[in-house]
Amino acid sequence: MRTRRLPTTVTALVAVTALFATAAACAPPPPEFYRPPDALPARPGDVVRTVKTSFGNATHVDATAVSYRSTSATGRANYVTGTLLVPKAAWTRGGARPIVSFAPGTQGVGDSCASSTAIPKGTSYQQGAMRQMLNRGWAVAVTDYEGIGTPGDHTYVIKDAEAHALLDIVRAAQRIPGSGVAANAPVAFWGYSQGGQAAAAAAEREASYAPELNVVASAAGGVPSELGALAAHLDGPGNFWFSFLAFAALGLDAAYPELDLESYLSETGRDLLERGRDVCLIDGLPLGAGRHISDLTTTNPLDTPQWQARIAEQRLGTVAPAAPVYQYHGVRDQIIPYEQGTSLRDAWCAGGARVESVDLELADHILGVAVAVDDVIAWLDERFTGQPFTPTCNA
Helix, strand or coil: CEEECCCCHHHHHHHHHHCCCCCCCCCCCCHHHHCCCCCCCCCCCCEEEEEEECCCCCCCEEEEEEEEEEECCCCCEEEEEEEEEEECCCCCCCCCCCEEEEECCCCECCHHHCHHHHHHHCCCCCHHHHHHHHHCCCEEEEECCCCCCCCCCCCCCCHHHHHHHHHHHHHHHHHCCCCCCCCCCEEEEEEECHHHHHHHHHHHHHHHHCCCCEEEEEEEECCCCCHHHHHHHHCCCCHHHHHHHHHHHHHHHHHCHHHCHHHHECHHHHHHHHHHCCCEHHHHHHHHCCCCHHHHECCCHHHCHHHHHHHHCCCCCCCCCCCCEEEEEECCCCCCCHHHHHHHHHHHHHCCCCEEEEEECCCCHHHHHHHCHHHHHHHHHHHHCCCCCCCCECC
16 A cells, blocks of 8 residues: 655645636537437447537547447446547557546536536536546547436446446447547546546456456546445535435436335425436535435435345445556545545455555545546556556555
8 A cells, every 4th residue: 555645735726726627618519419319229339429529629639429328237228428539649659549438526417417518618627637648648538427418317326337338438439430549449447436436346347348348457536435334424424425425315216216215205305306416516515515314304215125235236346357456545535435445445455456555645535536646647657558567465
């Protein structure tokens, strides 16, 4: 395990601000882009539609909004959208151009929260990280996840739905004619918070779900690895951030309709559900701040065997990723407790995974978005270029 010291507070805040770097507004994909066709194509990763878009006002990047067939948590074919970003400059560093399947952190659950609508406007809070990857010459694929932009509720923090969306957008990128992403391209996954869960899940699923992909690395930060323990935290000492628990309840209900969330809600809870299912992160956080499950329900669904079983299915660490993993977590994380990171690391290590585990000393969850970006990109570059790797465990 390695400890990373943080920069000064001022420097850290500058780093966070850099991730919000804006550009001239450009039009997002039209509404019809997000509507599924009458019939989906045969294979996961098959492309349905593409629309030329933009990466803010950048002229050195080809940006394409892409919709594609993926797979839900219960194995159904579903319709997912995202964005493929490819530098216009030729790749000259040998071999095929690498691609990073980038998993966004929590955007919210409303259709307007889709990263594919924010990226053209330059307003994604992780746009700075995308820019740094593009400046390395890598292609970057950014999924919107299931149910953001497209019909139905977002399956927030449902690990298999997220993993499939992350894997299938790479397949889609490889199948777009002239995309510049080769079938043998080195592939990495990267995400933080919700995105960290998605990247970790993709790392666990790639060998069985998409074995043809040339996966060389994954990076996962601030990972919610055990939702049962996280729910207890967000309903208790962390309940200033209760909206994340509300998003998760909505996500579970969307993925598994038999859970029937609404049947457990009081009138206050139903009102919050209706107001919350169409909001993005900034508007959604105040809706739940300081709440408890008991404020919103007649019976706590988390006490039932059905909910407990589905929550247990989201646990990470049961499969050891085949490719190396860079796993990092803020020691002072107030939203996803540090122990969620250490338990995931220990489980992966026990399973034989090659993990580099990094503690972000003094970092909370918010600062953790930014302070590790440079280190993650440098680590991914080492994996893409085949440099030696000395993991924390299983060297």
